[in-house]
Amino acid sequence: MQDIKQYIEENKDRFLEELFELIRIPSISSDSSRKEDMRKASEQWARILLEAGADNARVMETKGHPVVFGEKKVDENAPTVLVYGHTDVMPVDPVDLWDTDPFEPVIKDGKIWARGADDDKGQAFMHAKAFEYLVKTNQLKCNVKFLIEGEEEIGSANLPEFCENNKDLLKADVILVSDTSMLGAGTPSITTGLRGLAYWQVDVTGPNRDLHSGIYGGAVANPINVLSKMIGDLIDENGHITIPGFYDDVMEVSEQERTLMAKAPFDEDAYKKSIDVKELHGEKGYATPERTGIRPSFDACGIWGGFTGEGAKTVLPSKAHAKLSSRLVPNQNHEKIAQQFKEYFESVAPDSVKVEVSVLHGGQAYVCPIDMPAYQAAEMAYQQTFKKRPVPVRSGGSIPIISTFEQILGIKSVLMGFGLESDAIHSPNENFPLDQFFKGIETIPYFYKHYSEMKK
Amino acid sequence: MQDIKQYIEENKDRFLEELFELIRIPSISSDSSRKEDMRKASEQWARILLEAGADNARVMETKGHPVVFGEKKVDENAPTVLVYGHTDVMPVDPVDLWDTDPFEPVIKDGKIWARGADDDKGQAFMHAKAFEYLVKTNQLKCNVKFLIEGEEEIGSANLPEFCENNKDLLKADVILVSDTSMLGAGTPSITTGLRGLAYWQVDVTGPNRDLHSGIYGGAVANPINVLSKMIGDLIDENGHITIPGFYDDVMEVSEQERTLMAKAPFDEDAYKKSIDVKELHGEKGYATPERTGIRPSFDACGIWGGFTGEGAKTVLPSKAHAKLSSRLVPNQNHEKIAQQFKEYFESVAPDSVKVEVSVLHGGQAYVCPIDMPAYQAAEMAYQQTFKKRPVPVRSGGSIPIISTFEQILGIKSVLMGFGLESDAIHSPNENFPLDQFFKGIETIPYFYKHYSEMKK
Structure with a gap:
């Protein structure tokens, strides 16, 4: 794994070019006039997976926008990781509030600026490149499957049925997802709860x-x-x-856990300033991170x-x-x-x-137990590259399909997010810092390493 | 005055043709692309007044759409009546709910169907024709002025300044307005209050x-x-x-007046049915006509x-x-x-x-005292043609310019409306019954007759 940094250094321009090609497809799932773009984005993903080293990858139909499935089998006794991501993006209205064209990515101030730069084209694409590295350098020790859907931003309406109909195809030991944020660029965290x-x-x-x-x-x-x-x-x-x-x-959270949660860094003044409000407002008796995390x-x-x-x-x-x-x-x-x-x-x-x-x-809420091997593998991976133990965090957001995966497929997910609060996902001027993008590609291979060692 | 019915009978086709010509101009004051149409409608009004017998009539500028002023002087010792009306109309959206082209008037089921048929092209035009009759038959015994504005539907923003600047020109003993409704085709009423x-x-x-x-x-x-x-x-x-x-x-209304008001015909079931609601809702302790009339x-x-x-x-x-x-x-x-x-x-x-x-x-509310000579002249006029004493009614609507006239010019208005609730003013399929239109032309000359006799 020592050569991952060098691999990124040598290929970074190509990585960005490939990502930009994906971002340029205006795959807004809620816009019926973008139906063809949704298909193009899925086909693009199939190519990305094949070129990265998948044995096979294909666009599969649903009643709505298609999904992409790809896989690489290395050893039938090894564990299987299912990577989930989505290729659809949110609408771009109000478009006049964007400083640049939402579908023509630019790099400025060390960040990629575009719709989908983070959510979730940028974050999902890190997995394709981490996978490429592991395959090309013969370091992949577990089986990998990719499931890239096209309806996450409109509620994943057709994915449950797809899961029901493809239980064998999607069989895996854990689902790995990068569609969440970290507490800060220098404060790695893993989302352990979703509303x-x-x-x-x-x-x-x-x-x-x-x-x-x-x-x-x-x-x-x-x-x-x-x-x-x-x-x-x-x-x-x-x-x-x-x-x-x-x-x-x-589910009421114990006083003990609330005390632990209260230790997570939270700067109320900076929080208020970042959204320009004089006062916060919420449920009496709860702190701000609790209001969004456990209430x-x-x-x-x-x-x-x-x-x-x-x-x-x-x-x-x-x-x-x-x-x-x-x-x-x-x-x-x-x-x-x-x-x-x-x-x-x-x-x-x-x-x-x-x-x-x-x-x-x-969609249902979700909890990821922190004593699960896959969580611990993720924790070790972040520690390797960020030099800090990641904090487990209950996020206020929802990814309803995560709890659906657990219900239908019986598989837990680990949410290794590399986004930042300031990425303005769902808003004008969405962005993704290059540092986070490359740090993600660097971190993910360590997850595979630790996870396959633990599951041996 | 005995020949007014005959005069209408002989000229009715021409009256309608002239009105239709005015209606065909899409003079929507709120639509900036209709600015030229607003001017055309004003020029049309100047011609209408001259042809009806005015000594002079002209389009006068304001900071917004122009106004039309015309007058006929018969005797400097006689009273002066100022007729107010407006030539602008409401927008026609949603246009797909109209059964016919809003600016191509048609006659069907005894009604004129078009935007402005009632509000206020149809109603103001009755005054032009009543005036024409009085002039042509040498029965006009008082001086008449006409003020036709182009911004009533957008709040008459520039008319107060016009009044301030033209106090002499607009000097009159009473203002006569037809821009309101009667209680029903067989129930004449005069609006004595505006909110x-x-x-x-x-x-x-x-x-x-x-x-x-x-x-x-x-x-x-x-x-x-x-x-x-x-x-x-x-x-x-x-x-x-x-x-x-x-x-x-x-201003609290006395129990006595409330008792009188309660005698005005009001069918709550028909009212609810006409707007398709199960229950009415308003201020506790007041009846429906009070909720819109005095509260x-x-x-x-x-x-x-x-x-x-x-x-x-x-x-x-x-x-x-x-x-x-x-x-x-x-x-x-x-x-x-x-x-x-x-x-x-x-x-x-x-x-x-x-x-x-x-x-x-x-805009301020307005009250017309029912013991004022002009009110009594109007009352007698309705009684002559409708064979019933008109009911004084407090309307829930507002014509802010009416109270502005009182403030700036010091002149009271009498609201001789001939519209019906079913005319759908401001809505798709606006209409004006022919009977009301001709009855208006028939009634107005009696107002002049009684008013000039009273003021002798």
Whole structure:
């Protein structure tokens, strides 16, 4: 493994060129006009895997965007690592807030700037190059499979069925994923928990048409007023979510673990400054990292209705809509929560409007036990390259497919993320520091080394 | 006056043709690409007035769309009536809900179907034809002035300044306006009250960019959640508006007048059915006509923020916005209310967000005393043609310029409306029944007759 640094040094320009070729494909999974680009990105991934040394790699169909599967068998008695990543990216709106073209990557200030630079083209691509190194230098001691999907940013709707239908193909001892962040460039960490997710659209209908707000205002319920009140009432003055039964299954974290978590470095002033807010706000009795790590949350992701143009048009609108979502913690069942909210929200709707709740999306939370061999192999790998023991961290984000893998395939995942908070994933000016990119390629081979030694 | 019916009968086709010519000009004042059409419509109005018998008529400039002024002097000792109307119309969106081209009037089922058929091309045009009749038959006994503006649908922003600068030109004893509705085709009424208006935009900013709702959700205030709560709290469980001091200046209506008002025909079931709502909702202790007639209201006219596209994008948005408005009643000062709301809303904003309130528009409420000679002349005119005494009605709508006329010019207005609730003004398929149109032309000359006799 001593030559990995040299291998990166000799090939870094080619690595970047290959990554940029992938990034240039605008594979926005939520945009139906990008269907062909989604396919092109998948085909590109199959080529990447074959060129890196896979025995075979192919684009496989789903009911939605295709997935890519590739593998390399070295020894049927050796353990098998399944690498999961995704080739789809988030939309780029508002595009005028980008300093450069989101799909024409540039290197500036030591970072790659582009949509997907981190999430997840950049991070998944590190695995292809680490794999290439191990194959080309004959140091691969375990079997490797790659599963690159095209619908992660839209909820991986078709991947569960793909897993059900391909259990043998996907058989592995552990799933390895780089789609998360580290605490900081000098503070390696491994994500050991992910929040679950429930996501709804609510549609409120008042009168059958937009009304004159003078002639009817005061006598007819206004759907925006009603929806606002209903959303406003979902969180009480202590930051508690008011849906009955919402906290019933929440796994309470012990005082001991909370004390440990509190030791993780967290600079509240820097945090506030980075997002330019004067005060933070959340559930009473919990610190900021706890509010995102071990407690569920409730956020309106979008709201719209009535007149939203320039100036002052008076109208009592017929409809109001919102996209609402909740991040869930271990032991909360997203389907149960989705139903609880739907029943509650519809039950508290006044008779003066019609309220419809649609469940759009969901996923379970996930926990990775830190005494698992694969976790320990990852820990040793980071220690080798970052010279520090990585901190186990509960992330506030959700990768619903991770818990689905556990349910359907019975395989745990290890989340070796190399992203940084400042990478602005899902936002304009997404970026990925070159240091993190190359450090990732350097670290991953050590995971394989330690993991195959442990499992011998 | 006995020959007015015959005059209408002999000229009705020409009247309609002339009106249609005016309607065909798509004079949407809010649409900057229609600037030339606004001018064309004004020039058309000048021609209409000259052909009807005005001594002079001209298009006059303002900082916005022009106004038309025309006049006929018959006797300097006789009273002067100033007819006010507007030639601009509302936008036609959503245009696919129209059964016919909004700017190509058609007659069907005894109605004229077109944008502006009622509001206010049709109604203002009745005055031109009533005036033509009086001039051509030598029965005009008072001086007449016409003021036709082009910005009523966008708040008459430049008319106050025009009035300030042209006080002599606009000098009159009463202003006559047809821009309101009657209670029903067989139930003549005169609008004696108009609600005032205050209109704000509120902009709530949380973090400086859209955030990942997983990574930050629960720890950072969500501007949509905050705005929803703030809007929701503006009205309490009794339907009262919670802005401190909001009701301080509200002119309470006596029990006696409320009892009289309660005698006006109102069919709640038909009302609910016409807008397809199961229950009405408003201020506790007041009946529906009171809620829109004598009580102020608070409506969100629009709201927007975050992700509003198809599907499920998770985001903790940076911003949320709303257009909020309040209909005011006599004695409430719109500037005071606008300021009260701004101060209150900004003061209750949590420190976790920035809240900015902009006052976009406003106007005072108006009351027309029913013992005023001009009101009584109007009452007699309706009685002559509709064979029923018109009911005085407090309308929920606002025509802010009416109270501005009173403030700047010191002249009261009489609102002789001939529209019907079913005319769908501001909505797709606006229409104006031919019966109402011709009945208007028939009624207006009697107003002049009685008014000039009273003022002798």
